[in-house]
Each structure stands twice: as structure tokens, then as C-alpha cells.
Amino acid sequence: MPKLKTCAAAAAALAVCAMLQAPAAAPASLRAATASALDAFLHKAVDEGRVPAAVAVVASADRVLYLHAAGTRDVAAGAALEPDAIFRIASMTKPITSAVVMMLRDEGRLDVEDPVTKYLPEFSGVRVMTSFDEADRTFESRPPARPITIRHLLTHTSGIAYSFVDARLARLDDGRKTEVDMPLLHDPGAHFTYGPNTAVLGRIVEKISDGRLEEVLKARVFDPLGMEDTFYAVPEGKRGRVVTLHTRVEN
Numbered sequence: 001m002p003k004l005k006t007c008a009a010a011a012a013a014l015a016v017c018a019m020l021q022a023p024a025a026a027p028a029s030l031r032a033a034t035a036s037a038l039d040a041f042l043h044k045a046v047d048e049g050r051v052p053a054a055v056a057v058v059a060s061a062d063r064v065l066y067l068h069a070a071g072t073r074d075v076a077a078g079a080a081l082e083p084d085a086i087f088r089i090a091s092m093t094k095p096i097t098s099a100v101v102m103m104l105r106d107e108g109r110l111d112v113e114d115p116v117t118k119y120l121p122e123f124s125g126v127r128v129m130t131s132f133d134e135a136d137r138t139f140e141s142r143p144p145a146r147p148i149t150i151r152h153l154l155t156h157t158s159g160i161a162y163s164f165v166d167a168r169l170a171r172l173d174d175g176r177k178t179e180v181d182m183p184l185l186h187d188p189g190a191h192f193t194y195g196p197n198t199a200v201l202g203r204i205v206e207k208i209s210d211g212r213l214e215e216v217l218k219a220r221v222f223d224p225l226g227m228e229d230t231f232y233a234v235p236e237g238k239r240g241r242v243v244t245l246h247t248r249v250e251n
Helices: 032-047 090-106 121-125 150-154 167-172 197-209 213-222 236-241
Strands: 003-006 015-017 053-059 064-074 086-088 128-133 138-142 246-249
Touching: 032 053, 032 064, 090 150, 090 197, 090 213, 128 167, 150 197, 197 213
Parallel strands: none
Antiparallel strands: 003 246, 015 086, 053 064, 128 138
16 A cells, blocks of 8 residues: 655645635535445545545535545644645646636736737747757757747647656756746647646736736635635645645555
8 A cells, every 4th residue: 555755845835725614504414324425435545545635525506515524634743634724726726827817808908819928028039949969958949930829828838848748858957947948849839738837827917917926816816706715825824724745655
């Protein structure tokens, strides 16, 4: 059975509270047999080492029907997981940031066909990698066939890619390079490649909004929706509820 250990790697900053807020009226509940089956499913996953912890919630349009937590918030410390634990949601930051981009589009403050260089001129020098020398980690490149647009960033078709999706980029990445420093894997619009496109969108949002991304997300998304336990950066007073990152290791 695989064991779980604390992961030391940094995580995406955005975190979300697992607990959904119930309305003032007393919530109805699932049938006892159904709730018991869900409890058993969660605890079985924890006991078998498949996950260190899990929170499950079932809700209707106006009420929470079921809420249960199983496992530990921190395997090393043995801290029990509570239903109001705060989980890192990592790349689920992407759709939230993209929603704000579309808000700005609806307000006429940007167009999805705008070139990225309109807001971030440093992207004028990006190039497409055409060959790579494994021996000395050098590469040849050419200018892209077309500029990267906001649409390309939204759809992950810009050619910008994470180093973990391509061995050549992994060889080039020293941990200090930004999206501007790394070559594109293909022409913008050619096809889908998963990458840090939303990080670039975040910088565009900051440029247009004249504020930090975490402040923009709070004002435009979290506060209007009453998401009181969702943050780009978790406040000091709530960090004790954050679930530790874990990774699987073999016995």
C-alpha cells in the first residue's frame, strides 16, 4: 500500500474552504442509509491510503443535505480534518481568473482578439522553438506566425507550455525563467498545449485593473458571491485550517 508524506513543494496560492454555508433554515438531510454509505466510502479511501483526507458535501439549490470530513489535515502531525478545512485548489485558479477576463471583456476594457503585446510589450520577442540540441541545451527558433492573443491564452493555444509537459523545456528551465524567457512550442492557435497561460492573463488583469490580482478576484468574485473562506493568499488567522500538501510514496 502506498504511504503518504508531506509534500514540500510550493502550491498555488489560491485556497478554498471545503464547507458550503447552509441557509438560516435547518437543512434537510440525506437518507440515513445514503449518508452512511458516503461516510463509509470516504473512510475506506483514507484507510486504504488512497487519500490522506477528504470532505464531501451534497447540496440542493437552497440547503446543505450532507457534509462529512474524513482523514487528517496533516499526516505528519496527525491533525484531524475538519469540515471547514481550507484546501489549495491549484489550477482551479485558472477558470476564476478567466471569468474576470471575460468580465473585463463585457465591460469593453479588452477584446479577446487583442494581442498580448498591447498590455505586456515584453512578449514582442517570444519565438517558436524549431530544434533542440540535447548535448548543450541550445535551440533554434523563429518568429511566431501570428501574435499571441488573449483568446490564445484563454484556450491554452498560445504555444506557452509548462516545463513538465515537454522534456526540452524541462532541460531549459532553471526555475528562474518566466513565460517570456521560454520558447513557444508551436505557433499561436496551432493546437492546445497546457501551460501557464493564465499567469499571463493575471498580469493583464492587473495592468487593466491597476491592482493586484488577489484584490481583483476578491472584489469581483469572492465578495459578491459571499465566498468568505476563499483567498488568493490565506490570511494569517486562517492558515491553521489549511490542509497540508501530500504526495504518495511506495512502502
